[in-house]
Amino acid sequence: MRLIHSDGYSGFSLSLFHGRQIPPYAILSHTWGADDDEVSFEDLSQYSGLHWAEKPGYKKLQFCARRAAAHGLQYFWVDTCCINKSSGPELSEAINSMYRWYQGAARCYVYLSDFEMRGSNLGSKDWKRLRNSRWFTRGWTLQELLAPQSADFYDATGKHLGDKNTLSRWLSDTTGIPVAVLRDRNWRHNSVEEILSWAQHRQTKREEDGAYSLLGIFDISMSLIYGEGRDKAYRRLFKKIE
Structure with a gap:
């Protein structure tokens, strides 16, 4: 650090x-x-x-x-x-x-x-x-x-x-x-859906960061692949959460 x-x-x-x-x-x-x-x-x-x-x-x-x-x-x-x-x-x-x-x-x-x-x-x-x-x-x-x-x-x-x-x-x-x-x-004790709702209307400069900014909240680690697009980043996030 x-x-x-x-x-x-x-x-x-x-x-x-x-x-x-x-x-x-x-x-x-x-x-x-x-x-x-x-x-x-x-x-x-x-x-x-x-x-x-x-x-x-x-x-x-x-x-x-x-x-x-x-x-x-x-x-x-x-x-x-x-x-x-x-x-x-x-x-x-x-x-x-x-x-x-x-x-x-x-x-x-x-x-x-x-x-x-x-x-x-x-x-x-x-x-x-x-x-x-x-x-x-x-x-x-x-x-x-x-x-x-x-x-x-x-x-x-x-x-x-x-x-x-x-x-x-x-x-x-x-x-x-x-x-x-x-x-x-x-x-x-809050559902994944409720936690995601807290981020629903928030914006990021790079589209993948919408998913990457949630890593710590869900206590997971994930490689960063800028260029993969928002949907793929979220799919990888959800797979990690599961």
């Missing part, structure tokens, strides 16, 4: 850990902008921060570093730059491990880049706008909601909106996921 370390100013570096060597870490849940807007693995590995510090995605790293430091954590994980996506084996390992990484995080920060709270507390109009956040429409964010013991929600300015437990009833109304599942992280 590759983690980001901040020097406390504007410098970030990557470190690779294995197994029990992995230190306590925070993890970011967010939605991607355009690929060129995000700070990538190549950016952190090869180039001067003067280049990628101008990217919109740099704000996410700064946010996560500040929150992690406030919680006494030296390391944090952000998918845009902690995975070498040019390596097929590494990408496959990361996707098959991602649920476990969110599950094992000391802190999970949900960063809603398209929502800003207008006052010091959420008002009735805020709740309506919050429901329309892109974060609730993406396939990958389903496991990012389910896996962590807790998840803290923040708006685009870094204001804290609440956590998965305090917001559980509203999150249940918005996502269709039962409150008990959100609080206890236990869906062993």
Whole structure:
């Protein structure tokens, strides 16, 4: 697992850990902008921060570093730059491990880049706008909601909106996921059909990711075959579930 370390100013570096060597870490849940807007693995590995510090995605790293430091954590994980996506084996390992990484995080920060709270507390109009956040429409964010013991929600300015437990009833109304599942992280008694319904209207950039984003939720591993198409990916998923 590759983690980001901040020097406390504007410098970030990557470190690779294995197994029990992995230190306590925070993890970011967010939605991607355009690929060129995000700070990538190549950016952190090869180039001067003067280049990628101008990217919109740099704000996410700064946010996560500040929150992690406030919680006494030296390391944090952000998918845009902690995975070498040019390596097929590494990408496959990361996707098959991602649920476990969110599950094992000391802190999970949900960063809603398209929502800003207008006052010091959420008002009735805020709740309506919050429901329309892109974060609730993406396939990958389903496991990012389910896996962590807790998840803290923040708006685009870094204001804290609440956590998965305090917001559980509203999150249940918005996502269709039962409150008990959100609080206890236990869906062993929920049917496969019900679990799939939680993901039914969510979207992914690549069609196969609709199936791949459910691997951790069903506690299975599967090879990634981009280009196989949505239907074949789901058929393989269902065969594994059986």
